[in-house]
Amino acid sequence: MEQPRGRPPAVPSGVPAQTRGERARGGPDPGEQSRGEHTHSGPAAPRLVRHSVRGQILDALRAALVSGELAPGEVYSGPALGARFGVSATPVREAMQQLALEGAVEVVPNRGFRVTERGASDLSDLAEIRALIEVPTMLRLARTVDPGRWRALRPLAEAATAAAAKGDRAAYAEADRAFHGAVLAMAGNAQLVDVAAGLHRRAQWPPAGAPVPRRADLVADAAEHTALLEALIAQDLPAAQSLVREHFTRAH
Structure with a gap:
């Protein structure tokens, strides 16, 4: 069973070590654990509902995909990542x-996920x-939404700017999706928002061999959000149209 290469994904805060209940049941199935793998020891952490732990792990893995810590083409096993x-x-x-449902990884029988x-x-x-x-x-929203509603999105644009300034790719990816999602939500079409969010997330996974996005790239992208928002607040439709089209043209 292959082990993760390089630096392991960051452990999200609040993810517990093995609980007392797990140890009482003998812990994970011994057949799941590769020889030489070790689980964390120490005082038992408060037990969390499984879906809560799963959600935290999912967030951490998504961040690791965006940052490149989970490298394209590499195989990662459940027990090895669980130990980390x-x-x-x-x-x-x-x-x-x-x-796997989102297309980020594929199942490799008896080995893990690639x-x-x-x-x-x-x-x-x-x-x-x-x-x-x-x-x-x-563009339709730019013509119909009241400026006051656009002003309410300023904190989202500011969050993206702050993440970009730090060069935090995972935090920026989350802030970027939040901004785009909030804009599209004004259309009142939940299906559109859901489909767009899935496409956006997939677009943030770096392809194999691609250079790591520079901080300057993130800063420039965040600046486009701010400029677009200010144009929408000012009801400057020509500027908003130009900024929207340029934003997606540059993505190509």
Whole structure:
């Protein structure tokens, strides 16, 4: 069973070490654990509901995908990642199954999960589809939404700017999705928001061999959000139209 290479994903705060209840049951199935793998020891942490742990692990794995800590083409096992997070393999496998549904990883029988390898053309295709969905919606909203509602989005744009300034790719990816999602939510179409969010998340996974986005790239992207928001607040429709189209053209 292959082990994760390089630096392991960061452990999210609040993820417990193995609980007393798990130890009473004998811990994870011994057959799940590879020889030489060790689980975290120490005082038992408060027991959390499984779906809560799974959610925290899922968030951590998504962040690791965006940052490149989970490398395209590499195989990661549930028990090995579980040991690093201080949990059993079960919530890790559950989170990985969700990532498989999203297309981020694929199941490798008896080994674990392989991070999907994609090329630059995949990102271009995703950008094209996102533009077909988001650009017409944003332009329609620019003509119809009251400036006061746009002002309410300033904290989201500021959060993206702060994450970009730190060069935190995972935090920026989350803030970027939040901003785009809040804009699209004004259309009142939950299905549109859900589809766009899935496409957006997939577009944030770096392809194999791609250079790591620089802090300057994140800062420039965040600045486009701020400029667009200010144009919408000012009801400057020509500027808003130009900024929306340029934002998605650059994504290609």
